[in-house]
Amino acid sequence: MLDLLSDFLWGKVLIALLITVGIGFTVASRFVQFRFFGRMFRILSASQAFKKDKHGHLSSFQALLLSIAGRVGGGNIAGVAVAITLGGPGAVFWMWVVGLMGMATSFLECTLAQTYKQAEQDGTYRGGPAYYIARGLGSNWKWMAGLYSILLLVTFGLGFTALQSYAVATSVDDAFGVPVLYTGIALAGIVGLIIFGGVKRIARVAEVLVPVMALGYILLAAVVLFLNIERIPDVIMLIVNSAFGLEQVVGGGIGAAILMGVKRGLFSNEAGLGSAPNVAAVAYVPHPANQGVVQSFSVFIDTLIICSATAFIILLSGIYDPANLGDVGGVALTQASLADHVGDWGRSFVSVALLLFGFSTILYNYYLGENSLNFFSTENRNLFNAFRVGSIALVCWGATTDLGTVFAFADVTMGLLALVNLIALIALFKPGLRILRDFDNQLAAGIEQPVFDAKQFRDMNVDEAAWEIEPEDLANIKQRTTAPASGESAA
Numbered sequence: 001m002l003d004l005l006s007d008f009l010w011g012k013v014l015i016a017l018l019i020t021v022g023i024g025f026t027v028a029s030r031f032v033q034f035r036f037f038g039r040m041f042r043i044l045s046a047s048q049a050f051k052k053d054k055h056g057h058l059s060s061f062q063a064l065l066l067s068i069a070g071r072v073g074g075g076n077i078a079g080v081a082v083a084i085t086l087g088g089p090g091a092v093f094w095m096w097v098v099g100l101m102g103m104a105t106s107f108l109e110c111t112l113a114q115t116y117k118q119a120e121q122d123g124t125y126r127g128g129p130a131y132y133i134a135r136g137l138g139s140n141w142k143w144m145a146g147l148y149s150i151l152l153l154v155t156f157g158l159g160f161t162a163l164q165s166y167a168v169a170t171s172v173d174d175a176f177g178v179p180v181l182y183t184g185i186a187l188a189g190i191v192g193l194i195i196f197g198g199v200k201r202i203a204r205v206a207e208v209l210v211p212v213m214a215l216g217y218i219l220l221a222a223v224v225l226f227l228n229i230e231r232i233p234d235v236i237m238l239i240v241n242s243a244f245g246l247e248q249v250v251g252g253g254i255g256a257a258i259l260m261g262v263k264r265g266l267f268s269n270e271a272g273l274g275s276a277p278n279v280a281a282v283a284y285v286p287h288p289a290n291q292g293v294v295q296s297f298s299v300f301i302d303t304l305i306i307c308s309a310t311a312f313i314i315l316l317s318g319i320y321d322p323a324n325l326g327d328v329g330g331v332a333l334t335q336a337s338l339a340d341h342v343g344d345w346g347r348s349f350v351s352v353a354l355l356l357f358g359f360s361t362i363l364y365n366y367y368l369g370e371n372s373l374n375f376f377s378t379e380n381r382n383l384f385n386a387f388r389v390g391s392i393a394l395v396c397w398g399a400t401t402d403l404g405t406v407f408a409f410a411d412v413t414m415g416l417l418a419l420v421n422l423i424a425l426i427a428l429f430k431p432g433l434r435i436l437r438d439f440d441n442q443l444a445a446g447i448e449q450p451v452f453d454a455k456q457f458r459d460m461n462v463d464e465a466a467w468e469i470e471p472e473d474l475a476n477i478k479q480r481t482t483a484p485a486s487g488e489s490a491a
Contacts, residue, residue: 002408009415015262017422018272022101025108025429029436033103033296040297043290057124057284062203064294067276069206070364071269071302072214077354078167078331080310084320085333087260089235090242092311094261099303102271103296108425108432111292112136113277114285115435115457119465127281128152129274130375133424135461136431144420148274149372151417156275157369159410161362161391162398168358169399171331175351184399187359192392195366202363213356214306220349221309224341228316235315269302273414274421278371279364286469287452289439313337366391431460 026033044061058066083091109129116135117127130152133145165187169180194201225232243257270276276298280291314320317337331354338346366388373387398406425432434457442450451474454467 002412006408006411006415009412009419010259010262014415014418014422015258017419017426018098018101018105018262021108021272021422021425022098022105025425025432026101026104028429028433029104029107031104032107032293032436033100033300036293037297040293043294058200058203058282060283060285060291060294062207063279063283063291064298065206065210066203066364066367067279067295068214068298068301069210069360070275070279070368071298072210072306072357072360076302076306076357077310077334077350080307081314081331081333083260084311084314087257088242089239089311089315090244090257091261092239092308092315093243094258095303095307095311098262098271099269099299099307102269102299102303105425106269106271106276106299107289107292107296108429109272109274109277109421110280110295111288111435112425112428112432113281114283114288114291115431115452115460115462117281117466118463119468125282125284125466126371126374128278128371128375129421129424130372131281132277132428135463136428137424138461144424145375148417148420148424149375151413151420152275152278153369153372155410155413155417156365157372157387157391158394159406159413161365161369161394162401162406163410164358164361164365165395165398166401167331168355171335171351171354174332174335175348180399184396187362187399188392188395190359191362191366191395192388194363195388195391202367205363206360209356209360213353213360214301217353218305218309220338220342221313224313224316224338227341231316232312235312238315239311269299269307271299272422272425273418274424275368278368286473287439287442287450288435289450292436310334313341317341362395434460 029035044064080092080095083095087094112132113127113129116132117125118131118135120126130145130149133148134142137144165184168187169183172178172183173180194205243261245257276295280295283291285291314333314337317340319333319336319340331350335347335350338350340346342349369387369391370384373383377383435452438452438456439450451469452467454462454464458464
């Protein structure tokens with residue numbers, strides 16, 4: 001029954017909704033993910049000076065790294081290999097399509113998360129899909145916000161935490177012969193030390209860990225590409241031909257390629273799931289669209305760069321054989337492929353990369369689970385401490401357990417999570433476009449850094465207290481009001 005429900009969600013419903021939201025908002029926003037691609041770098045640069053407010057909020061850059069810590073995980077290494085094994089090289093093409101559309105989807109959901117974020121008594125923020133559903137759609141839809149929070153807790157806070165631990169432990173066992181129990185205990189101990197420090201400690205760890213792990217993996221992939229540079233055009237043609245059934249490499253043909261590309265692409269970059277908006281909402285920024293632009297870039301990093309790196313490592317190797325993949329698949333395929341390029345130490349490198357990716361994702365999953373609990377209660381500290389202890393236990397248990405059923409269950413709950421969020425995004429298309437128009441209009445007026453005036457959006461039920469910008473930051477913004485850079489039109 002889990003398989004039937006999963007096939008129905010991923011094979012029909014979610015593909016239609018992802019296309020509707022991704023292409024629909026891309027067109028309606030006049031290709032926002034491409035228009036503001038260059039602006040993203042300027043926003044991140046400015047955010048480093050726009051983060052020392054009295055409450056110590058996360059900066060735009062810290063929120064970006066925390067979301068990348070979650071997006072970049074086992075899906076980038078093992079998930080891509082599974083997609084190629086079951087869907088053929090064409091699945092990579094559809095992962096790219098999902099990534100490009102997902103950049104617009106991520107802009108919409110993260111902009112909405114910022115718009116509808118809620119100020120807490122200690123001055124920090126809370127937000128995410130549950131909040132933009134409850135505030136944006138009205139009190140009659142609060143049940144839907146509650147349902148989303150429950151699904152988020154079950155999928156990320158519980159299911160994916162165990163799955164990431166399993167992936168890390170089995171990879172370390174394969175590469176170094178370390179028993180999964182020992183890996184699970186060590187991983188659980190380190191995770192416990194960090195998550196009891198709260199989101200700020202998690203963000204500080206991500207700020208160091210994410211650039212190291214991502215750049216290291218990309219650098220090695222670049223070496224592989226350089227060593228096989230003459231074969232790259234052939235691999236690109238293989239991907240494109242397989243995507244449209246012009247080169248039959250798996251039994252399922254084009255249908256399997258699309259299904260696996262969409263499914264694994266969304267699993268990897270999470271655009272449309274509503275997970276990243278939980279992090280995007282807590283950033284201290286002058287305008288909601290700022291974080292929308294930044295978060296759309298995290299999808300690009302995840303799918304168009306890191307997933308592509310894994311795909312080319314596999315397809316350029318002598319290991320990939322569509323007629324005989326029975327003995328090697330998942331992370332083992334990536335390990336064997338890299339070893340084929342650089343020697344046996346490549347297996348160890350993949351294990352270390354998966355360890356770092358999985359570890360950062362576990363921290364991210366914990367935060368999402370905590371944020372889902374916050375929607376129901378912010379005062380019950382015993383509840384949060386129980387969740388922390390439970391998360392640590394899940395890490396240890398997941399490392400030592402066969403999680404086939406858990407993975408199937410998580411596939412279904414992830415599909416339901418995406419279903420709820422995508423329906424909400426469609427309902428909130430107009431508010432999202434309204435926020436984008438405000439950003440565009442300020443740029444057109446020569447304002448280098450637009451500022452969100454919550455008073456002008458009272459009819460949208462925004463929390464004005466969440467948009468109180470520190471006077472010194474506001475003064476810095478006004479000093480930087482210059483015309484938009486050449487080639488970056490606000491029109």
